Amino acid sequence: LPIEVPEPNKSPIEVPKPKNPSVELPKTEKAPIEIPESKNPPKLPEVTETPKLPEPQKQIDKVDDIAKEKPLPEEYIKPEDNKEVPKAIEDATKAGKPGTTFLSTNGSKTKYENNSKTVFEIPEQNSKNINNAIQSRLSNEDIGKFVEGKVADYIMNNTNETVKKLGAKVKALSGKKLKPEKIGADIGDLDIMTDNYLIEVKRNVQNVSFSQIEKYLDINNPEYINVGDKKVILYIDSGLEGASVEELEVIEKSRELGAIIVTDLEELGRILR
Incomplete structure (x- = not known):
């Protein structure tokens, strides 16, 4: 009968087994690790970097190009075929004469x-x-x-x-x-x-x-x-x-x-x- 005494000692050996759930606690620590992953929202500025802001700038450039084309009528006036007489008339008109x-x-x-x-x-x-x-x-x-x-x-x-x-x-x-x-x-x-x-x-x-x-x-x-x-x-x-x-x-x-x-x-x- 005294030999049966060690048997209850086996039950305390089972006590460390429940310590395994405590090992799961670090698993919960992995959840906070995911939080830094949520720091990816900084990527939002990347979305703002891709707005089509440069495109309107190109449109402005196009307007500038159109403005640069305005001198074309002046080139039309340059040819000798365009008569100096109308220019003289225009000058006199501007002078109010x-x-x-x-x-x-x-x-x-x-x-x-x-x-x-x-x-x-x-x-x-x-x-x-x-x-x-x-x-x-x-x-x-x-x-x-x-x-x-x-x-x-x-x-x-x-x-x-x-x-x-x-x-x-x-x-x-x-x-x-x-x-x-x-x-x-x-x-x-x-x-x-x-x-x-x-x-x-x-x-x-x-x-x-x-x-x-x-x-x-x-x-x-x-x-x-x-x-x-x-x-x-x-x-x-x-x-x-x-x-x-x-x-x-x-x-x-x-x-x-x-x-x-x-x-x-x-x-x-x-x-x-």
């Missing part, structure tokens, strides 16, 4: 002087004169005169403009830059002049003369006769169909000088209204 100066009037004719010191006179026309001139032209067998009357009549009845001059002849009285034979002679005519426009009327493109357009738009021309520096319209009744290369070049030169090219009455009406 008018192309003509009123001198005097006697009731029937008015005298003006242009920048080249050419003195010229234009006959006065009242509303009755204008209406009679329109009716006369509408019954004229001369197609050129008829077209002038047709355009003037349209302006009076379909726009807010009033015809002030119709077929008015402009006579040169003096001018050092004029050829001697032009003194005392007509240096041009005003087909149709309204409050704001000077309209050169042509039956067809073949009759267009660039030298006439220059008298209305080049303020440095000795024969400049555009009183008030009005906007200039070149009206071509038959349009531009069938025009030769040379004739189209004249039209383009006129446009470059500042003329507004019009080929039908409705288009003219839209401009004048």
Whole structure:
């Protein structure tokens, strides 16, 4: 029987076995180790580093590139083909210098002087004169005169403009830059002049003369006769169909000088209204 005493000693040997759960405690220590892993949120700034901020910067660069392209129009002005006359006109306009100066009037004719010191006179026309001139032209067998009357009549009845001059002849009285034979002679005519426009009327493109357009738009021309520096319209009744290369070049030169090219009455009406 005393031999059975050691048997209970075996039970204390089993006591260390429950110590194994205490070994599991360090396992719980691994959980806090995972906490530093949760420190990965610093990666959030990495997400903010990838925003498309550089892309808008590229857009800004594109805007800058567009801005750099603005000088291109200046390059267009550089070619010699672009005429020095329009530049001279532009410079004079910026300086606020008018192309003509009123001198005097006697009731029937008015005298003006242009920048080249050419003195010229234009006959006065009242509303009755204008209406009679329109009716006369509408019954004229001369197609050129008829077209002038047709355009003037349209302006009076379909726009807010009033015809002030119709077929008015402009006579040169003096001018050092004029050829001697032009003194005392007509240096041009005003087909149709309204409050704001000077309209050169042509039956067809073949009759267009660039030298006439220059008298209305080049303020440095000795024969400049555009009183008030009005906007200039070149009206071509038959349009531009069938025009030769040379004739189209004249039209383009006129446009470059500042003329507004019009080929039908409705288009003219839209401009004048």
